[in-house]
Amino acid sequence: MIAEVIVDVPAQQTDRPFDYRVPEKWSGMIQEGMRVTVPFGPRKLLGFVVKLKESSEFKSLKNISGLLDMEPALNEELLELGHWLADETMCFKISAFQAMLPAAMKAKYEKQIRLTRGMVVSDLLPELQPLFQKTGTMKWDDAQNNELLPLVKKEMDRGALELSIKVSNKGNVKKEKFIKPLLDKEGLITQLGEISKTAKNQRCIIEYFLENPIESPLSKVLKDTGLSGYSVIKPLVNKGILHVQERESYRDHYEQHEFQADAVLPLTEEQRGAMGPIERAVEEKRNETFLLYGVTGSGKTEIYLQSIKRIVDEGKEAIVLVPEISLTPMMVTRFKRRFGNLVAVLHSGLSTGEKYDEWRKIQRGEVKVVVGARSAVFAPFKNIGLIIIDEEHEGSYKQEEMPRYHARDVALKRASYHHCPVILGSATPSLETFARAKRDVYTLLTLKSRVNQRALPEVSIVDMREEMRGGNRSMFSELLFEKLKERVEKGEQSVLMLNRRGHSSFVMCRNCGLVVTCPNCDVSMTFHRVQSQMKCHYCGLEEGVPNVCPDCGSDHIRYFGTGTQKVEEELGKLMPHARVIRMDVDTTSRKGAHEALLKRFEDGQADILLGTQMIAKGLDFPKVTLVGVLSADTMLHLPDFRSSERTFQLLTQVSGRAGRHELPGEVVIQTYTPEHYSIQLASEQDYEGFFMREMFLRKQNDYPPYYYIALLTVSHEDVLKAMDTADKITTYIKRHVSPSTVVFGPSASPMSRINNRYRYQCLLKYKREPNLAVILKKLNETYGRNAAQSGLQLSIDVNPFIMM
DNA sequence: AGCACGCCGACT
């Protein structure tokens, strides 16, 4: 038998199957989708079997050298999905396959030295013999560190030793010892009498099993008895008193938490109205896409939960995608309470091992529901009954690295394979989605009212230019400051949002106007107060703050703009009594910090929660009655056609944070452009008004959803090379596309230089471009080919989410 | 991506 293998080399020239012979001993075991190790040139690599066949065109085949899986890592559906993903996003097949699996299943390559076949340990130099005694191999690094390489070299020249590469899983399966008594109560008591009085620890263990005569994990036994190490147990096992068995176990991130089952909430009339069509689609196994369009607080999650319940009762599985930042303990708790241990959770807070274990639970069918961020869309379920994408409009569903996929597209693809419905949920759907719902491509389900009948909060817009003219130079308008003070006095909570981290956004010389910019990226650097450092948010460069202007030598250096740190500082001055929690990338980077801060706020340990966008999503605190947006326009003027849409969505989302419970809520939006439609309409919570307005503009400018777009970015350390190549690419495209396609460029990218690489781009807008795949593939081949040598990088993003 | 092969410059 012959296997076609995609090898673990992400390069243009190796992005095709290579044929290998399957050794006789594995012919019954090997299956498509399994990971294997294969010799590739002088190396040994991981590869995926994509096809099994009887014969090969190729004459001198090598053998597959090892199996890494007992079950296919990718089942038939996922294997096919991988090919589709590679085609669709223009990425290498190997990258597509790896993206669908947990990082733990990537290859770990270890150089090692091994005894040549036919050699025995005693043939070696005496110094080396003990090292090879056990396994006949040793790690290359160990040999190097212990200065053994000269000896090893000698033996290698003689042919006694040889170099080999060990290929293994990056992550490993956790094994745990389980201990149980082999004797009954009587027997244990007898043994207790026979053990010497000095063996205190052994007696302690026996006494433990007298009280708990059941099998327990070793870790539990040790913890309960306060002893440490297996060495205490071993003699008892040897005497035949205890029995030990090593078994696989799962690392459980939520081990410490207990989740009490909760009751199914009664649905409102409106919710039931939305449930009906979903239930019917589920019943009829119809591949229908729903847009569940409901204001914040309208009870979308309960609809998800009850739809999933039906699926699970029928023995089918469900995938729920949630944006990374909304995957809060609150959200997890809600699912765990309803579905207990039938839920797997996948998010970035888990360790590699924990993610691997959740994946294995899914693959083995031990769980029926997955709640997770973007990559959970690849959950290896075999019988999917429903896929849900919450906060459908969120940008985090689009992966910005190599397989540049959108989870929504993958979900729709998988749903069509499984003949199951998809629910897209949002209070502010993306224009693309809402347009499709209006054209009946998706079924629109609307939830107009909040579950508890709470009115939407009252929103005030403050014109900061007026404030400025009125002599208020602080970052708080009078209105916001008054309201904030009032809340603090009343003991109610407020949320303040500013979508910028750091202290001030930039540092400028007032004498010559120089702005401190990153030497690698041509973007202004951000001042961070705590470390008293300038940071580049794109390449991560950190530098000290200049005392004098590096250009003109003037000491009139001033900090401009406002960051979360500066707001915190000013709040401290203006309202010394208010307790503030600041939440941004800097205070939440430590694992678990995010949760801890929110918990503190929830427990009422602070009056004000100050943060960046991350506080805008999904949080639900009963005591929050005021939401302040310090500067609504920060993201409005970015060179991206979606900036209005994103501003509208963000403002609508934060506004929804206020007054979700008994107390009525208020929102204050500060802005320098109060007349802008996305700010006006967000304050009125008028999604449909915004939709109409924005659609008109998109139509005028040939943007999605009227046109599809593809963005090609060329980067090179040399400006001329980058410009020149972008020019050639643009010319090529112009010559080959159909007349209805519009090609822009080449132009400097809005981020003209990142990490010392100059960036030029070319943009295409098209309605139907039958040649697109061929053209892009061709470009990828010609310019991606010698990427390493020429230093040129070409990135192709079909349907980009961020234009920069 | 690695790694070998291979063809031209400055050295024991």
Next chain:
DNA sequence: GTCGGCGTGCTC
């Protein structure tokens, strides 16, 4: 004469 620079091309 050789060691070593990195251009070119191959890996079943």
